[in-house]
Amino acid sequence: MNLKSDRMKWIFLALRWGIGALFVYAAIGKIANPMAFAAQVDNYRLLPYFLVTLVAAILPWLELCCGLLLIVGKWLPGAALILLALNLVFLIAIISALAKGLDISCGCFSVSGEGMRIGIKKLIENILLSLLTMAIYWQVLSTATKKPIYEGTK
């Protein structure tokens, strides 16, 4: 696959914008109501409560920053790496919840919980999202030119 061909560039650009917009959208609801997001994170029963509150305060801003960086095309290696790591963490959390039989809201895109229960459908969605983020990360690394950190990559 020639990652530098025009067609591939446009495909990955569309993918980058789509994933970036998705994470910006996911972040907004959580930024508006960190208390509700903390309750959803706590429902997974994976972290001690102090870490739950830190995650609720910080994670939405991390998603927002990385989503925006993906859209504008700056600091792509760092942004894509973080989003990939986040997706893998979410996947582990969903698998853990399913294994424990927890009937809870995902907390992925909305703090209201409607239509976002943990289940096989949510698991498949997250696996797909992880694969797409992985593809973006791989493309970014493969086409990156060596520049100082503060200049990012094209």
Added chain:
Amino acid sequence: MKWIPKQALWQGIIILMVATLIGLGVNSFHPRKVSLTFKRPPLKYAADSLFAEDLPSVNIAGQNDSVPPTPNASGELIILNAGQLRQLVSQQQAMLLDARTPAEYEAGHLPGAMLLPFDLLYDYEQQINELPKDKWLICYCEGPPCDLGELLAKELLLRGFQKVAVYQDGVNDWKKSYPVIKGKEAGEFEK
């Protein structure tokens, strides 16, 4: 190609630091901020005075609020404990709504509770339309971390019901002190 080149790692660390500063900074003055505590905060049960109109026998001595607050006026869900639930139901001022699946309901539910599964609400529109508006609708599910009771309560509030509350401790708490009813029948609530 390295899987995590230095450039990606350093950029990631800086992004994480910036997001942490922004997140903690905004949280400090956010109206719905999370408190950075080590222990999970206890549930905030509703004050007994909230039910004074429905339960004249409720002892509200010592309470400063002589006028009970309007139910759900603040937008926060009203959370009941088992004692308040028992008083309201035995005085026929409340209806219990089980937000879990039919199978979970039949495995054991609160006496007198009606099944209204949150994940299958589209099949229960008629039952929702027939719910009384002058009685408390108390929603519950298994207990933490299950949040189906809360979700059902929010849905009922959106549909215009005013007197809605959540027994957040759920079936797991109820079973410690009182019996549950098995099967499809709602059963009788023993006073």
